[in-house]
Amino acid sequence: MRELSNDDIDLTRLSSHENINFIPMSGKYVVLRRVLIGAIALFLWVLWAFAAFGPWPMDIIAPSILNITITIPCLASLFFIYAIFADPQKGYALREHDLSYRSGLFIRHSVTQPLTRIQHVEINRGPLQRRYGLAELCAYSAGGQASTFAIPGLSHRDAQQLREFIVAHKTSH
Known part of the structure; x- marks a missing residue:
């Protein structure tokens, strides 16, 4: 049987949210x-x-x-x-194990979702988004009807690639 431990974690050694390289919206x-x-x-x-x-x-x-x-x-x-x-403050980041989205000017809002917790992903496109080659990626986590977060302003190609990566990641893990 494995021994239970509850060691302290040095917060200075954790990766910082400020170090994420966010990609701006289209x-x-x-x-x-x-x-x-x-x-x-x-x-x-x-x-x-x-x-x-x-x-x-x-x-x-x-x-x-x-x-x-x-x-x-x-x-x-x-x-x-x-x-x-x-709008220039909005951005998203896809990392090895998670997907992040940030927005806000006065009140900054950041959401990070582990890829393994994403239940499904969908791409939404309205008439103007289709006209200009844009899309919105919605990521849904387990346990909720509403999307965990939506990433607006992606090129349709980028949204498809993100969706395919997340789906492939789910099937491989």
């Missing part, structure tokens, strides 16, 4: 997100300006309503600015 993904978010923000500004300065008397639209509704295009513009700085 440049097409970053551009597509900026165009979509920018178009939505511009549309909301035009809609607000039409309501504020349209060809009708101002007593029909109360100024307080315009003051309140201006927050919607302002928030869309802030989201556009946030995306400009946050």
